Structures are given as structure tokens and as C-alpha cells.
Amino acid sequence: MRAEPFLDNWAYLKVELNWLERLLLTAVARQRKDTKTIERISQTKADRVTSHWWKGVVNFEEVIASDSPADRRKSAPTASYQQQLDARIQASWQKGIGLALPILCDRLELNPFEKNAILIALAPEVHRRYAQMYGYLQTGEDTPERPTIDLVLRLLCRTDAEWRIARSSFLSSSRLIQSGLMTVEEPDQLFLMRSLKLSEACVNYLLSDAADFMELEELLEPQVSDVFARSVPRTPIDLVLPDPVLEQLQQICNQIQFTPQLKAWGFRQLPGVNALFIGAPGTGKTLSVQWIAQQLEMPLTEIDLAIVDHPAALIEDLIAEPPMVLLIKSAERWLKRSAPIEKVIELINSRRTFTCFSVRHRIAVPIALRSRFQFTIELPKPDAMARVQLWKQAFPAETPLSEFDWQTLAKQHRLTGGEIQAIAKAAAIQALSQEASEITLDHILQVLR
Incomplete structure (x- = not known):
């Protein structure tokens, strides 16, 4: 029987997401059952903590022990399902219908595990219920979370050998991470507890109506082996922030724009302007710096230290060739007490137009460093x-x-x-x-x- 091509990229994604949802619902049902058994049998907190060991040894109600091959779950599509899916993908390509995820996997030569890892990371961008299921499977609570490396391995690997091979897909040297399309967040966490996140550009590509190879090449080219994200904000930015915050942002622009006049009037000027932006994710820290770059009509360079393996090594490069406008995200990694403080101070004072350090909490910045910043701006959650x-x-x-x-x-x-x-x-x-x-x-x- 001839395979039917997908109508478009979204029709293909719905099939893949339906498979993922079935996989997750099975895992949720199993975890709920295990939780009930543990709560019924365990008598102490120690019993609950060690349940991963004793529930596989002690047999309750004549149920086969969980380490038995008979109880191994199906964590990947069956061969017939995968063959049918591949046939429909090939039929779509023959009709000229671009399917983003298969094109991406073909371009980077990703294996089925890596493809499904991308799908798992993409799902919360389509619907929040996936994030809620991830939260339950990871913490036992119904709170939305990104998938962790541990969860992806548990969902997709059936044997220890598969687990060991698949784990290497998330190392910094892997082709998936090297591409810049997926990042491993929370570098200070244990490796398995780190969450996975797709870049915004990757999400947009995977959810596009029709994808093609040229679009993917444009997506990959600026990201491979480059921790610097450079841009010139062009679309007018309309900030929604409290008036005092907007006034501080305007003061930064004024101080930079009027530097030559201030020097001519005899005022002592520092080499550049620096600032510390404090706020929860989504409150507008990055957008505010983009607005400043737009007002100054200067290119913006962004660095996210959360995705850099050796952030201290970057300081020398930035001091030697300082960008005009620099945003350092996740700056906690440089401002914490164990960081090379002398080099950080040198970076703060180095010659450039504007440098912004972005952190989530004020407590992340040592008191000795707080006075080094000319501006400290806290961005509140919107009312x-x-x-x-x-x-x-x-x-x-x-x-x-x-x-x-x-x-x-x-x-x-x-x-x-x-x-x-x-x-x-x-x-x-x-x-x-x-x-x-x-x-x-x-x-x-x-x-x-």
C-alpha cells in the first residue's frame, strides 16, 4: 500500500506529538501506581527514599518484580509504526512538502534518540500540559517544568547499554549541543538533573508551516561553535515597565550619548557605563538592553553564561576586544564568590560603551561588587x-x-x-x-x- 504524504509540517508534528503523549500518559500512570504502592508499604521516610531498590526485590500481590524483562516498558515507537512514519516522510519529500524535524535530523545526522529528545523538548512550546506531565514525572508535583536529561533517558532508553550511549548525546562535544539548537541548562546541577531547552530560532523553525534546507542552513550558520549572539535590534521596542525603571534606562542612554559634551565641559567620565539588571525570567531584562542598543543605534552582543562550559576563559577575550554594547546573562557564574573577582572587576571597568550584567536575585552579587556598578536596576513582575x-x-x-x-x-x-x-x-x-x-x-x- 502506497504511503500517504503529510498535508504539511504541522500535520506531521501532530502525529509525533500524539505518540509522545501516549508515552507520557503511560509513564504517569505507572508512576501513580508505584507511588500508591510505596505509600502503602513503606513505614518510614527511609523506606520511601530506598523504594527504588526494595520495590524491585520484594514482590507484592504476585506482581512480577520491576527488574524482570517481562515488565520492561515500551519506550519507543514499534518497528511497524516507525516504518509507516518513515514511509510517509519519504512520500512528503517526494511531493515537495518540507517537514522541519526530519530535515533537521537529516542535516545533522541525528539518530532516533536525538530526534525524540528534540521532540520532548519542543512539546512544551506547543502545549503546557506536556510541561505539567514533565513536572509530575520529575518531582511528583503538578508544576510545569522543562524536561531533564534524566527524564529523557528514562522515557527513551530500555537497557543500560542504550542509556550509556544516549547519555553522550547531551555532552558539550555532541553534535546536538554543538549545533546550538539545544542547550543544557542549570550547569551547577548534577548532570542528570539539568534541563533541556531548544533555542527560540529552533522552535520557530520546527513549528513553521513549511520548512526547507536553506532556512535550516541560515539557522545553523551563526550558531555553530559561537557563544556570542550578535544582533542589531531593528523592530521598534515598546517597553512595558514602571516609570522609575524607564527613567533609569533613559539615564543610561543619556550618559552614553552625552559623553563627549560632558568631557568638553570638564566633567570626569569613566571609560564606559555599566549596569546590574536584577529580575526573574521574563521580566524584561534582555528586552531593556535591546532597547538601549536600539536607542544608541549600536550592535548588541549577548552572552549566556548558563550555556558556556568555561566562562572564566571568556573574560580575557572580552577585555581584549570589548563589544560596543554587551549583555552578560546568567552573570551569577562570574559574580559569585568563587569566581576570579579581579578579572571581573577589570571587565567591568574595561573600555566599552555599555556593559550589562543580568542576574535573577540581588543576593547572587557579593556586596563588595555591588558598588562597582553605576546603575542597579530591579525589574519587577508586571502588575x-x-x-x-x-x-x-x-x-x-x-x-x-x-x-x-x-x-x-x-x-x-x-x-x-x-x-x-x-x-x-x-x-x-x-x-x-x-x-x-x-x-x-x-x-x-x-x-x-
Whole structure:
């Protein structure tokens, strides 16, 4: 029987996500059953902690022990399913229908495990329920989380040999991580506890209506073997921040723009302007620096220390060739007490136009270093009025929208600007997948569940 091609990239993704959902629901059901057994049998906290050992040895209610081959779960598609899927992918290519994930796997020569790891990391970008299932499988709590290396290995590996081989896919030297499309977050955590995240460009490519090889080449070229992300912000940026924060950002721009005049008037000027931005993810730290670069009409260089193996080695390079506008994300890795403080101070004082260190919490910065920053700006989570504006900005002008009660939506869901942007995009994908002519409140609520 001749294989039927997929209608488009989204039709293909729905098939892959349906398989993933079945896999996750099976894992959730098994974990709930195991949890009930452990709670019923264990008598002390020590019993619960060591349950991974004794539940595989002690046989309850004539159930086969969990280390028996008869109880090994199916963690990957069956051969017939995979063969049918491959046949449909080939039929789609013959019809000129671009499927993003297969094209990516073909270009980077990724194996089935790596392909499914990308799919697992992509799923929360499509619907939050995947993140909630990941949270339950990882912590036992119904809280959204990104998948960890441990979870991916548990879901996809059936034997110890498979586990050992698959683990190497997440090392910094692997082709998947080297490509820059996937990053391993939380470098200070144990390796298995680190979470996996796809780059925004990779997510956009995988969710595109129609993908092609040229688009992928453009995506890969600037990212391979390069920890610096350089850009010139062009689209006008409309910040939604409290007035005092906006005034501080404008002061930074003014100090840089009027440096020659201040020197001419006899005022002593430091070589450049530096700042410490403090705030939770999604509160606008990166966007604020992009706004400053846009006002100054200068290129912006971003470095995320969370994805750099040896961040201390970068300091010398940055001191030798300082970018005009530099944003250092996850700066805790340089500002903590064990870091080479003298070099960090030299970097802060080195000649450049503007340097911004971005951290989540003030406590991450040693007191001795706080006075080194000319500006310290704390970006709060948006209040209800700001969230109304953020919701309205999240949808482009050409997006078809039904009537919304923005005030109620903003009051009921205390989200950051970054979260609102992500939910708006996911709601658009949800509407398109249901062949809706416009985005409705139901689509947003489906993503929020």
C-alpha cells in the first residue's frame, strides 16, 4: 500500500506529538501506581527514599518484580509504526512538502534518540500540559517544568547499554549541543538533573508551516561553535515597565550619548557605563538592553553564561576586544564568590560603551561588587495594568482576534511579559491546528491549563 504524504509540517508534528503523549500518559500512570504502592508499604521516610531498590526485590500481590524483562516498558515507537512514519516522510519529500524535524535530523545526522529528545523538548512550546506531565514525572508535583536529561533517558532508553550511549548525546562535544539548537541548562546541577531547552530560532523553525534546507542552513550558520549572539535590534521596542525603571534606562542612554559634551565641559567620565539588571525570567531584562542598543543605534552582543562550559576563559577575550554594547546573562557564574573577582572587576571597568550584567536575585552579587556598578536596576513582575498592555502587545496587528476581556485575563493570571509572549504564540498555533479563523479566549485558556 502506497504511503500517504503529510498535508504539511504541522500535520506531521501532530502525529509525533500524539505518540509522545501516549508515552507520557503511560509513564504517569505507572508512576501513580508505584507511588500508591510505596505509600502503602513503606513505614518510614527511609523506606520511601530506598523504594527504588526494595520495590524491585520484594514482590507484592504476585506482581512480577520491576527488574524482570517481562515488565520492561515500551519506550519507543514499534518497528511497524516507525516504518509507516518513515514511509510517509519519504512520500512528503517526494511531493515537495518540507517537514522541519526530519530535515533537521537529516542535516545533522541525528539518530532516533536525538530526534525524540528534540521532540520532548519542543512539546512544551506547543502545549503546557506536556510541561505539567514533565513536572509530575520529575518531582511528583503538578508544576510545569522543562524536561531533564534524566527524564529523557528514562522515557527513551530500555537497557543500560542504550542509556550509556544516549547519555553522550547531551555532552558539550555532541553534535546536538554543538549545533546550538539545544542547550543544557542549570550547569551547577548534577548532570542528570539539568534541563533541556531548544533555542527560540529552533522552535520557530520546527513549528513553521513549511520548512526547507536553506532556512535550516541560515539557522545553523551563526550558531555553530559561537557563544556570542550578535544582533542589531531593528523592530521598534515598546517597553512595558514602571516609570522609575524607564527613567533609569533613559539615564543610561543619556550618559552614553552625552559623553563627549560632558568631557568638553570638564566633567570626569569613566571609560564606559555599566549596569546590574536584577529580575526573574521574563521580566524584561534582555528586552531593556535591546532597547538601549536600539536607542544608541549600536550592535548588541549577548552572552549566556548558563550555556558556556568555561566562562572564566571568556573574560580575557572580552577585555581584549570589548563589544560596543554587551549583555552578560546568567552573570551569577562570574559574580559569585568563587569566581576570579579581579578579572571581573577589570571587565567591568574595561573600555566599552555599555556593559550589562543580568542576574535573577540581588543576593547572587557579593556586596563588595555591588558598588562597582553605576546603575542597579530591579525589574519587577508586571502588575495587572501592565499585564493588560502586555497581552495587547503580544499579538501582532495583523493577527485575527475575537473580542477579549483583557482586564479579567490579566487579573486572573499573574504572568511575566515573557510568559505572555510565549502563551500568545502557543494560542495562535492552537487556533491554526483547529483550523479556526481567529484566536479566541478558549485558545488562550487551553494553553494556560
